[in-house]
Each structure stands twice: as C-alpha cells, then as structure tokens.
Amino acid sequence: MAVFKRGYERYNGPLTGSATRFLAVPRFVWPKLLGQRFVVILLVLSLFWPLLCAGFVYVSNHADLLPSLGSGGDDGIRKMLSIDGKFFAIFMNVQSTFAILLAAIAGPGLIAPDLANNALPLYFARPLSRWSYIGARMMVLFGILSLVTLVPGLFVFIMQASLASTAWLQANWFLGQGMVLGFLLYIVMVSLIALTCSAYVKWRVVAGALVLAFFFVLAGASQIINQVLRVEWGSLLNPGYAIYAVWCALLGVEAAEDAPGAWESFTVLLLMLAALLAVLLRKLRPVEVVS
Amino acid sequence: MNQIWIIAKLEMRRAFFSRRALWVYLLALFPAVLFFGHGISVQYRRSEYAGKPVTPAAVLDRIPVGTPDTEVLATAGQPITDRKWRRRDLDRRSLQYFDGSNRIWLEFENGALKSRNRRTLNSFDEDSKVYAGVFQFFYLRLAVFFGCLGIFINLFRGEMIDKSLHYWFLAPVRREILLLGKYCAGLIASAVIFGGGALLSFSALLSYQSSADLQGYLQTDAFYHGTWYILSAMLGCVGYGSVFLAAGLLLRNPIIPALVMLLWESINGFLPELLQKLSVLHYLQSICPVAPPLDPNVPPLMRMILAPAAPTSAWAAILGLLAVTALVLYAASRTVRRLEINYGTE
Amino acid sequence: MSDDQILFHNVSKFYGDVLGVNKVDLRIPPGITSLVGPNGSGKTTLMNLMTGLVHPGSGSISVRGVSPFAPEKLMRIVGYATQYDAAPRGVTGFGFVLAGLLLHGFPRAEAERRAALAIETVALTHASSRKIAAYSKGMRQRIRLAQAIAHEPEVLVLDEPLNGLDPLVRAETIALFRDYAARGRHVILSSHVLQEVDVFSDQVILIANGMIVAEGEIRNVRDEIHEHPSQFLLHCQQPSRVAALLFEQAEVLAVKIDPEGRGVLVTTRHRDAFAAAVQRIALSGIEIDGVLPMDENVDALYEYLIGGGK
Numbered sequence: 025m026a027v028f029k030r031g032y033e034r035y036n037g038p039l040t041g042s043a044t045r046f047l048a049v050p051r052f053v054w055p056k057l058l059g060q061r062f063v064v065i066l067l068v069l070s071l072f073w074p075l076l077c078a079g080f081v082y083v084s085n086h087a088d089l090l091p092s093l094g095s096g097g098d099d100g101i102r103k104m105l106s107i108d109g110k111f112f113a114i115f116m117n118v119q120s121t122f123a124i125l126l127a128a129i130a131g132p133g134l135i136a137p138d139l140a141n142n143a144l145p146l147y148f149a150r151p152l153s154r155w156s157y158i159g160a161r162m163m164v165l166f167g168i169l170s171l172v173t174l175v176p177g178l179f180v181f182i183m184q185a186s187l188a189s190t191a192w193l194q195a196n197w198f199l200g201q202g203m204v205l206g207f208l209l210y211i212v213m214v215s216l217i218a219l220t221c222s223a224y225v226k227w228r229v230v231a232g233a234l235v236l237a238f239f240f241v242l243a244g245a246s247q248i249i250n251q252v253l254r255v256e257w258g259s260l261l262n263p264g265y266a267i268y269a270v271w272c273a274l275l276g277v278e279a280a281e282d283a284p285g286a287w288e289s290f291t292v293l294l295l296m297l298a299a300l301l302a303v304l305l306r307k308l309r310p311v312e313v314v315s
Numbered sequence: 316m317n318q319i320w321i322i323a324k325l326e327m328r329r330a331f332f333s334r335r336a337l338w339v340y341l342l343a344l345f346p347a348v349l350f351f352g353h354g355i356s357v358q359y360r361r362s363e364y365a366g367k368p369v370t371p372a373a374v375l376d377r378i379p380v381g382t383p384d385t386e387v388l389a390t391a392g393q394p395i396t397d398r399k400w401r402r403r404d405l406d407r408r409s410l411q412y413f414d415g416s417n418r419i420w421l422e423f424e425n426g427a428l429k430s431r432n433r434r435t436l437n438s439f440d441e442d443s444k445v446y447a448g449v450f451q452f453f454y455l456r457l458a459v460f461f462g463c464l465g466i467f468i469n470l471f472r473g474e475m476i477d478k479s480l481h482y483w484f485l486a487p488v489r490r491e492i493l494l495l496g497k498y499c500a501g502l503i504a505s506a507v508i509f510g511g512g513a514l515l516s517f518s519a520l521l522s523y524q525s526s527a528d529l530q531g532y533l534q535t536d537a538f539y540h541g542t543w544y545i546l547s548a549m550l551g552c553v554g555y556g557s558v559f560l561a562a563g564l565l566l567r568n569p570i571i572p573a574l575v576m577l578l579w580e581s582i583n584g585f586l587p588e589l590l591q592k593l594s595v596l597h598y599l600q601s602i603c604p605v606a607p608p609l610d611p612n613v614p615p616l617m618r619m620i621l622a623p624a625a626p627t628s629a630w631a632a633i634l635g636l637l638a639v640t641a642l643v644l645y646a647a648s649r650t651v652r653r654l655e656i657n658y659g660t661e
Numbered sequence: 662m663s664d665d666q667i668l669f670h671n672v673s674k675f676y677g678d679v680l681g682v683n684k685v686d687l688r689i690p691p692g693i694t695s696l697v698g699p700n701g702s703g704k705t706t707l708m709n710l711m712t713g714l715v716h717p718g719s720g721s722i723s724v725r726g727v728s729p730f731a732p733e734k735l736m737r738i739v740g741y742a743t744q745y746d747a748a749p750r751g752v753t754g755f756g757f758v759l760a761g762l763l764l765h766g767f768p769r770a771e772a773e774r775r776a777a778l779a780i781e782t783v784a785l786t787h788a789s790s791r792k793i794a795a796y797s798k799g800m801r802q803r804i805r806l807a808q809a810i811a812h813e814p815e816v817l818v819l820d821e822p823l824n825g826l827d828p829l830v831r832a833e834t835i836a837l838f839r840d841y842a843a844r845g846r847h848v849i850l851s852s853h854v855l856q857e858v859d860v861f862s863d864q865v866i867l868i869a870n871g872m873i874v875a876e877g878e879i880r881n882v883r884d885e886i887h888e889h890p891s892q893f894l895l896h897c898q899q900p901s902r903v904a905a906l907l908f909e910q911a912e913v914l915a916v917k918i919d920p921e922g923r924g925v926l927v928t929t930r931h932r933d934a935f936a937a938a939v940q941r942i943a944l945s946g947i948e949i950d951g952v953l954p955m956d957e958n959v960d961a962l963y964e965y966l967i968g969g970g971k
C-alpha cells in the first residue's frame with residue numbers, strides 16, 4: 025500500500041523556535057557530564073575557595089564585631105579586609121584554574137568523537153549550520169564553566185553588595201561589571217581552546233592532554249623566552265598572564281610595573297581567539313552541507 | 316630479539332615521520348631556537364656597542380645617590396640613551412652608559428639619582444644558570460613530559476582508537492615481545508629527539524660565548540655537563556615513557572593520571588623528603604649538572620617551605636629510574652598478555 | 662587431541678553483561694566452514710576467540726593443537742581478516758601486506774615477493790602503491806584478505822569476506838577458498854546470507870543468540886533437526902484454494918501463500934501424512950504441479966532456525 029494511503033502526514037505540530045533550536049545539542053550533554061565522577065569532584069573542590077571568600081566578605085562587613093578590633097579599629101587591618109579589585113582579581117585567578125581543568129575533561133569529548141565517527145554529516149544533514157554547531161558545543165562548556173566562575177563570582181559580589189552600604193555599591197559597581205566581562209572573555213577563550221584541541225586531534229584522550237599542554241607549555245615557553253632573551257614581552261604568549269592583565273585593567277588593579285600592559289594583552293588574546301576559530305572552522309569544513 | 320627490532324623499526328617510522336611528530340620536534344627544539352636567537356642578538360649587540368663611546372666605570376661609580384641629573388650629565392658626559400617618562404606622579408629618567416664591557420643605567424626620580432643597574436653585554440655565568448633553569452623547569456618538566464605523553468600513548472591507546480591494534484596481535488609474536496618492541500621504538504624516537512634537542516640547545520648556548528669563556532669551559536666542565544644534560548633528557552624519556560606506555564595500556568582515559576602526575580611533579584618540591592623521591596623529576600634533577608636558581612615566580616613565603624630533598628647521587632638516581640621502569644614494564648607486560656581487542660567501547 | 666581440527670570445549674564469552682557466545686562445543690574439520698547467523702549472533706566473537714583477540718571466560722580452545730594464548734605459535738598457522746574496516750595510519754597497500762610478512766620473520770626479499778604475490782591474487786596490483794585510506798570499501802576488503810593469505814596459513818579465518826565484492830572478484834575469491842580446502846587446510850568464513858555460502862561450503866555452523874543451533878554438512882544439519890517441522894513448496898495454479906484445503910489437515914502446522922507467487926508454502930511435522938494429503942487434493946481435481954522440499958535449500962532452514970520458526 026502506498027504510504028500516503030495509510031494516512032501518512034507530515035508533522036505539522038509546533039516546532040521550537042529556530043533561534044533556540046541548537047540548545048537541543050547541549051541539553052543532552054550536561055546531564056552526562058554531571059554524571060562523571062571526576063567532574064563532580066572538581067565542581068565540589070571548586071566550591072571551597074568561593075566559600076572561603078564569602079566568609080571573608082562576611083568578616084569584612086562585620087569587622088566591628090571582632091573583639092580584637094575594638095571600636096575604632098586598626099586602619100591597616102581595615103584596609104586588608106576591604107573588598108576591592110584586588111580581592112576579586114585573586115578570586116578570579118583561583119577559580120580560573122578549575123575552569124581549565126574542567127575544560128580539559130569536558131571539552132575533548134565534544135567534537136573529537138563526532139569527527140572520529142563521522143557523525144558530523146548527521147548534524148549537518150539537519151537544519152544546523154556550522155556556526156550553530158560550534159555555538160551549541162560552546163554552550164555546553166559555557167554552562168559547565170559558569171558553574172565554577174560566573175556563578176560563584178556573582179554570588180560573592182551580590183553578597184558583598186547586600187551586606188555593604190549602598191555607597192559601596194555605587195562606588196564599586198564597576199567591580200561586578202568587570203568580573204562578569206572578565207569571566208565571559210575567559211570562558212570564551214577556554215572553551216574555544218578546548219573545542220579547537222578537540223577538533224584538531226580527533227582523539228578524545230589526546231585532546232585532553234593538548235588542552236593541558238596548551239596552558240602549561242605556553243606558560244613555560246613564555247617564561248623561558250623572558251629569561252633567555254631578557255625581555256618582558258614573552259608573558260604575552262601566556263594566555264593565563266594575558267587574561268590576568270586584562271582582568272586587572274577591568275578591576276582597576278595596578279598591574280606589575282615592567283610587564284606588558286592590558287591593551288597589548290587584549291590584542292594578543294583577540295588574535296589568539298581568531299586563530300583558534302580559524303583552525304576550528306577549517307577542521308569542520310569538509311563535511312558541511314551547503315545550504 | 317630480532318622480532319623486537321622488526322617491530323621497533325616498523326613503529327619508529329611512524330614515531331619519527333608522522334604529522335603529529337612535528338609538535339614533538341617543536342617542543343624539543345624550542346630551547347635551542349631560543350638560545351640561537353639570543354646568541355644572534357648578543358652578537359649583534361657586541362658589534363653595536365663596539366663603536367659606542369666609553370665612560371670609565373670609576374667615573375660612574377663615584378657619583379653619589381641623590382645627585383641631580385644635570386650634574387651627572389656634566390661629569391659623565393653624553394649618555395648612549397636617555398629616556399624620560401612619568402609614572403605614579405614621579406618624573407623618571409634613565410641614562411645609559413657603557414664602560415667597555417658593561418652597560419650601566421642610572422635611574423633618576425624627580426631629577427635625583429636613585430639607583431644604578433649594571434649588566435654585562437653577556438655573562439657566561441648567568442647564561443649557564445639560565446640554561447640550567449630552562450632545562451629543569453621547561454625541558455624536563457614540560458617538553459619531555461608532554462612529548463613522551465604524545466609518543467608513548469600513541470603506541471597502544473592510539474592504535475586502539477584507530478582500530479588497528481589487532482594487526483599487531485595477529486602477528487606471530489609474543490605479546491611481551493610486542494610490548495618491548497613498541498617501547499623500544501618510542502624510546503629510540505623520543506631519546507633521539509629530546510637528546511638531540513638537548514645537544515642542540517647546549518651547543519647553541521656555547522655558540523655565542525666569548526672565546527675566553529668558551530676556552531675555559533671547554534677545558535673544564537663543558538664535556539661533563541653536556542653529557543649529563545643529554546643523558547638526563549634521555550633518562551627522562553625512559554622513565555616517563557614507561558609510565559605513559561603503561562597508562563595507555565591500563566586506563567581508558569590516560570589523561571587523568573597524566574594530569575595527576577603533572578600536578579604531582581610540580582608540587583613535588585613542597586613535599587616531605589621521602590615523597591620527593593617518588594618522582595621521576597627528582598631523579599632527573601639529581602642528574603642535572605648545574606643547579607638552577609629557584610623559580611623566580613615562587614612567592615617568598617613558599618620559598619621557605621621549599622626544601623629540596625638532598626639530591627640522590629647520580630648513579631643511584633639512574634639505577635632508581637631504571638628499576639622503576641623495569642617494574643612498570645613488568646606490570647604492563649602482565650596486562651598486555653590478557654589484553655583483548657575491544658574497540659566498541661571507545 | 663586431534664591435530665588437524667579446531668576444537669571448542671564448552672566455551673563461553675561475556676562482554677560484561679552482554680552475551681557473546683554461550684557454551685559452545687565445536688569440532689571443525691579441515692575444509693570450508695561457514696558461520697551463518699544474523700547480526701549480533703556471535704560470529705565475530707567466535708572468530709576472535711579462535712585467534713586469541715579475545716579470551717574465553719570459561720572453556721578451552723585449540724586450533725590444530727595450538728592454544729590461542731600462544732600467538733607466537735598460533736599466528737604462524739592462522740591468517741585472519743577481521744571485520745574492522747581500519748588500516749594502520751598512512752600505509753600503502755603494499756606496505757601493509759609487507760609489514761605483516763616482516764613480522765612473520767621473512768627476509769626482506771622473500772617478504773616482498775610474497776606480498777606482491779598475495780596482492781596479485783586479490784587483483785590489486787595496480788593500486789598497491791596507493792594509501793589504503795584512499796581505497797574503496799571493496800578494495801580495503803581485498804587488501805585485508807591479501808594480508809591474511811600472504812603467509813599461506815593453514816587456517817584461514819575470514820569475517821564476512823564476500824561483503825562488498827563485485828561478482829568477478831567474488832568468484833575468484835571463492836575459487837581461492839576451494840583451492841585452500843583442497844590442500845587440506847581450514848577456511849572459516851562468516852556470512853549473513855546462506856545462499857551466498859551454501860554452494861561452496863563443506864559444512865555450515867548456524868549460530869543465533871550466541872548459541873550453536875546446528876552444525877555439520879548441510880544435509881546432516883537437516884537431519885539433526887528432523888524432529889522439527891519442515892517446509893515444502895507446493896507448485897499450483899490456485900494457491901488460495903489449495904491453502905484452504907490444506908488448512909483443514911491436522912498434520913499441517915502453517916500454510917502461507919508464496920510471496921513470489923509460485924504456489925503455497927506448507928509447514929508440517931509429519932511428512933508422510935502430508936504426502937497423503939497432497940495426494941488427496943490432487944485426486945480431487947485440483948492441479949498440483951509439484952512438491953519441493955524447501956529445507957534442502959539451506960535458506961529455508963536458516964529462516965526457520967534463525968527467524969524464530971516463522
């Protein structure tokens with residue numbers, strides 16, 4: 025019997041909006057990632073420092089309650105306890121380490137298996153473009169990395185804002201803004217690195233090593249450039265340093281004196297992102313369906 | 316024996332000439348390139364300063380701190396460079412002089428002499444310290460580590476991912492022989508690449524030193540130091556290689572132990588002495604001929620905790636490494652005997 | 662232990678919880694043996710067990726007197742072309758076959774001669790210097806066959822060797838199997854399609870769900886299960902009428918109109934009673950052109966055994 029005679033009909037029901045459709049991809053990956061033991065361990069570990077910082081925020085806002093400080097309080101201690109750009113810079117620096125480890129574990133599984141098993145045509149045979157594929161993969165990392173960066177960062181900031189006076193918030197509004205911008209840039213960078221490594225080697229395991237190597241080896245290489253050539257610009261090659269310089273500028277913290285500044289760092293970061301994106305797109309190109 | 320060699324020959328071709336090997340070469344040659352680059356710049360600077368006006372060092376040393384810049388210019392004469400800038404509400408100025416072999420910077424704040432910096436055009440002593448640092452902190456800890464990770468994981472885990480391991484298992488070869496053959500291939504490849512890298516960078520270091528320094532060094536320690544540097548790079552391949560080969564064989568995702576090992580090796584300096592001896596790096600550092608200066612980035616507080624374990628004597632270190640390697644290889648050979656082809660679960 | 666047979670003694674293999682094969686007892690004499698079964702029935706598992714690529718959970722295996730745990734001895738007499746459609750990275754067809762031979766310990770010149778010969782046998786000489794990665798599916802299949810036969814093994818194990826071959830090459834490959842069998846060697850191959858192998862196999866092993874369902878020469882296999890229903894094809898002009906009449910007979914289990922329109926397919930337990938019934942129908946004036954036992958043609962047997970008795 026012909027198919028149409030059996031009352032076959034095209035699906036006419038409601039469809040999800042085309043703008044959010046790519047979210048279908050990360051939706052299935054998140055629960056899987058959160059089921060991994062190592063990921064959970066890392067997430068838990070990454071909570072300690074924000075909690076410590078939250079405790080610090082609490083103490084600094086209740087400094088008067090501390091008996092040793094008495095009523096007037098010591099100016100030096102007060103200064104040490106103040107919540108300023110430096111506080112957030114240190115906070116971000118610690119959390120960023122967890123982000124790298126998480127990306128090294130979660131990132132490689134995102135593209136490498138698709139390439140190794142020739143699954144990309146399956147994606148591109150559906151109404152999904154290369155960009156939205158990358159976007160979807162990036163969403164996965166964005167979600168998981170926010171858990172250790174943006175979310176605890178905002179938590180600490182909001183806690184401070186609610187405990188401190190409105191005057192503090194007005195004067196330090198830029199701290200929250202800088203932190204969010206800084207973390208966003210960082211997340212984009214880390215996830216792009218992880219995705220590119222994943223697409224570059226096609227092997228999940230090796231991709232993880234590559235992500236680690238990327239950070240460690242570049243950091244080491246930048247240091248030996250500085251030492252052997254007796255220069256300072258080597259630091260620019262270290263993405264960890266470069267992003268820190270940008271953060272310091274965003275948070276209004278004085279950076280180290282004789283090291284490359286924020287603008288140079290930012291330019292180098294942008295160049296690096298562009299290069300990574302180019303590699304990523306090239307690796308994904310040959311199988312894309314022209315639409 | 317013959318079979319080991321046949322296997323090693325087949326494998327080595329891949330280890331040396333695949334596209335991935337390019338990255339390993341890059342890691343191994345990076346320090347050599349840097350030192351060559353530095354050599355060129357030192358030579359360029361020498362020829363550049365050969366024609367610069369000379370101010371006797373004694374004249375400069377006699378100028379007391381606090382002297383105004385105009386007075387300094389009058390006594391010392393025209394500087395080679397003169398830089399002025401403003402920072403933190405202070406007017407700064409830096410005058411550079413040359414005394415024939417040293418460059419001397421006089422730093423001013425608000426027009427008064429604040430400090431003096433002296434740097435030779437090139438100091439062999441300093442360079443050999445830098446080399447020791449580069450060798451231990453970059454070459455052994457990062458380059459050899461990741462290079463061996465790449466090469467040795469490829470041997471078994473890589474073939475499982477490529478679904479081509481069964482071709483080896485279908486050869487009339489004992490599994491243990493296969494393991495040894497593959498290990499030898501990885502070892503030869505990595506030892507040649509990283510030993511060669513060490514040799515190249517060491518000769519790059521020597522290539523631009525002044526002839527007096529070079530003569531002295533060649534007549535005393537050069538040969539001894541060079542040999543031990545190359546040897547410790549190769550021994551690094553032996554140790555890391557066996558660990559990563561076994562990790563690739565035993566574990567589905569060898570990245571996690573690699574990560575753990577990387578962290579372990581880098582916090583190793585802070586551990587009690589006994590634990591320090593459980594690291595490949597410790598033995599390698601014991602073999603290195605020149606102790607590097609402490610990592611300048613270590614904060615002072617941590618520097619106090621950092622108590623390097625007394626280096627093991629060179630021969631004990633070598634024997635220790637070889638013993639660990641043998642043990643790891645033995646465990647790996649037990650595993651490979653029972654290994655099954657199971658590509659489905661990758 | 663007989664030294665020219667392949668013996669499985671009570672062999673079981675589980676992949677975690679998944680059954681690979683279960684309690685297999687086999688005795689395979691030299692000649693062409695075909696393993697036939699549907700997807701996931703355990704053919705590959707059986708072959709991997711035989712060649713030591715996986716190890717049995719229990720039981721023992723011996724291939725011409727050699728244990729699969731001793732690859733250095735076993736692989737001298739075994740050539741195995743697996744179903745894994747992968748080749749080592751970046752090798753040429755010739756390099757691939759040559760590498761296998763070098764591992765066998767042949768001197769270089771001899772290895773090159775044999776490699777060229779094996780590649781010629783599978784008619785790939787023109788492509789032998791190209792990278793395997795650039796081969797078509799059938800060419801990859803053939804180069805793996807070449808590697809398996811290059812050292813003239815006494816036991817040739819081939820997983821789905823006829824897949825993706827064109828008719829000409831297929832005929833040549835089958836001739837190769839026959840040649841091997843004629844020299845007293847083992848050729849063990851697997852297939853999903855019985856018609857493909859029943860013509861040239863000396864024996865078949867039917868396997869389903871990890872268990873050996875039947876084994877032996879095609880005729881003997883039929884006898885082995887003689888207590889089971891057998892199927893006949895009745896050639897006739899009025900299939901529906903015949904079907905209706907047959908359906909009333911107690912000894913008939915099932916009646917089906919042949920989808921190809923040749924007549925009626927009948928399943929019965931009692932051949933003699935069935936023959937009598939057919940005679941009665943023919944005498945009643947309905948024309949019956951002939952009765953064909955379907956299970957001589959192994960296909961029906963296969964459909965019965967594997968298809969769950971439909």
Ligand SMILES: Nc1ncnc2c1ncn2[C@@H]1O[C@H](COP(=O)(O)OP(=O)(O)OP(=O)(O)O)[C@@H](O)[C@H]1O
Pocket residue numbers: 656657658659660676679680681682698699700701702703704705706707744853
């Ligand atoms: N590596 C493995 N891990 C888990 N289960 C496996 C593995 N290999 C095979 N199996 C299971 O063992 C059973 C037998 O598989 P096998 O590959 O032997 O089947 P087959 O007869 O060769 O099938 P096909 O005709 O599709 O090649 C199947 O149920 C399969 O799912």
Ligand SMILES: [Mg+2]
Pocket residue numbers: 704705706744820
């Ligand atoms: Mg199979």
